[in-house]
Amino acid sequence: MDPVDRTARFPVGAVVTLEALTGDVHPCLARLRTAEPVSWLPAIGGWLVTGRDPALAVLRDADSFTVDDPRFSTARVVGPSMLSTDGADHARHRAPFAGAFKHAVVMDGFEAWTAIEARRLLAGHLAVGRCDLRPALAAPLAVGVIARALNLEEADPDRVLGWYRAIVAGVEGVNAGREVGDGTRRAVADLRRAVDRTVRNSAGSLLAEVAEEGSLTADELFSNTAVLMFGAIETSEGMTANALAHLIGDPSQLAAVANDRSLVPDAVEESLRMEPAATLVDRYATREVDLLEARIGVGDLVTVSLAGANRDPVVFNDPDRFDVRRPNLHLQLAFVKGPHVCLGLHLARLQTIAAVDAVLDLLPGVRLDDDFEPARGLVFRKPAAVPVAWGPSEG
Numbered sequence: 603m604d605p606v607d608r609t610a611r612f613p614v615g616a617v618v619t620l621e622a623l624t625g626d627v628h629p630c631l632a633r634l635r636t637a638e639p640v641s642w643l644p645a646i647g648g649w650l651v652t653g654r655d656p657a658l659a660v661l662r663d664a665d666s667f668t669v670d671d672p673r674f675s676t677a678r679v680v681g682p683s684m685l686s687t688d689g690a691d692h693a694r695h696r697a698p699f700a701g702a703f704k705h706a707v708v709m710d711g712f713e714a715w716t717a718i719e720a721r722r723l724l725a726g727h728l729a730v731g732r733c734d735l736r737p738a739l740a741a742p743l744a745v746g747v748i749a750r751a752l753n754l755e756e757a758d759p760d761r762v763l764g765w766y767r768a769i770v771a772g773v774e775g776v777n778a779g780r781e782v783g784d785g786t787r788r789a790v791a792d793l794r795r796a797v798d799r800t801v802r803n804s805a806g807s808l809l810a811e812v813a814e815e816g817s818l819t820a821d822e823l824f825s826n827t828a829v830l831m832f833g834a835i836e837t838s839e840g841m842t843a844n845a846l847a848h849l850i851g852d853p854s855q856l857a858a859v860a861n862d863r864s865l866v867p868d869a870v871e872e873s874l875r876m877e878p879a880a881t882l883v884d885r886y887a888t889r890e891v892d893l894l895e896a897r898i899g900v901g902d903l904v905t906v907s908l909a910g911a912n913r914d915p916v917v918f919n920d921p922d923r924f925d926v927r928r929p930n931l932h933l934q935l936a937f938v939k940g941p942h943v944c945l946g947l948h949l950a951r952l953q954t955i956a957a958v959d960a961v962l963d964l965l966p967g968v969r970l971d972d973d974f975e976p977a978r979g980l981v982f983r984k985p986a987a988v989p990v991a992w993g994p995s996e997g
């Protein structure tokens with residue numbers, strides 16, 4: 603079907619703008635999901651999947667919907683990795699890292715540390731009575747956790763963030779049709795040296811063990827390390843910021859969780875359902891596929907809206923309501939399903955739970971400032987700030 607026919611065939615998708623997908627996206631996703639759960643969007647030059655069933659069908663079928671495509675910009679900046687390969691090659695890239703991210707291993711290595719680190723980060727703000735929890739807690743916790751997981755402890759958070767920003771700028775540049783710039787090249791080379799140093803000097807570290815295991819080349823070890831690092835920073839910061847904002851912004855749910863702390867993991871899961879920090883994932887069709895009303899052509903971009911799937915009313919009753927006691931909140935798809943399921947999901951959950959616990963322990967009476975503005979973003983969604991105050995209310 604040529605693009606003009608597609609536009610006529612999917613009138614709701616035809617008028618969706620990038621701004622509608624970036625700002626208050628949920629009403630737009632609801633309209634699409636009701637009328638065109640797999641729709642053609644000229645704004646993204648591809649199909650957008652907003653229904654939960656078709657989303658699962660795409661995510662679970664890597665033979666028909668691959669990530670392995672030259673348009674995938676991250677691979678053009680850091681090289682091929684588990685994020686940009688499928689089939690046997692994907693398994694080869696992912697397997698050497700998998701053991702270190704299993705639930706029991708993560709709990710052993712990080713549960714006590716994240717609890718202490720989250721409290722340490724908040725401690726510096728206690729005397730002031732108000733702060734922005736994104737830069738105070740969510741962001742430095744995200745950087746600290748992944749630096750520790752990769753044994754890049756000698757790299758201070760500012761340096762890690764510098765690499766991060768330069769590589770993100772490179773990926774955005776490639777998306778906009780530009781070549782990879784000098785700043786990005788320098789950051790990639792600097793990070794590469796830090797990875798090589800860790801492999802040489804930190805015997806027993808994850809990176810040294812993967813290098814020794816021998817199934818990845820030095821280039822592949824680097825590109826997977828970069829993906830681990832960059833997959834962890836913005837997403838985890840967003841996940842924690844979103845969870846804090848959802849919970850603190852809803853006084854009755856906050857009181858329920860404060861009174862029964864066993865609800866904290868469910869509150870985090872419900873926040874992932876409401877606003878997955880990474881909200882769009884891209885695949886490329888390897889063959890012609892009919893998905894609901896859509897005839898998808900070979901090579902077509904197929905973007906899955908995890909935010910759309912997570913508010914599908916067929917599965918989630920009253921889907922726009924934040925409800926920490928929702929019985930099926932674990933059916934949310936923020937970490938996707940299928941072969942590319944997030945490798946860091948246990949580590950991500952652990953740090954956000956630690957952040958929420960630290961806030962509940964240390965900031966009694968915590969409340970959102972009136973100037974709070976909800977999450978925004980096309981691919982990564984989070985609020986610009988999570989400004990809070992605590993202690994006795996001024997009014």
Ligand code: HEM
Nearest residue numbers: 684685833834837838841879880883942944945946949950
């Ligand atoms: C410690 C933190 C994290 C680490 C180390 C991490 C690491 C990774 C890695 C290595 C992958 C690629 C897996 C593969 O392709 O086989 C991945 C995928 C993914 N991660 Fe994470 N991640 C973290 C946190 C998060 C968070 C907080 C979110 C969102 C709330 C998230 C969402 C995703 C999604 C949606 C994918 C799938 C991408 C796709 O299928 O195209 N991750 N993650």
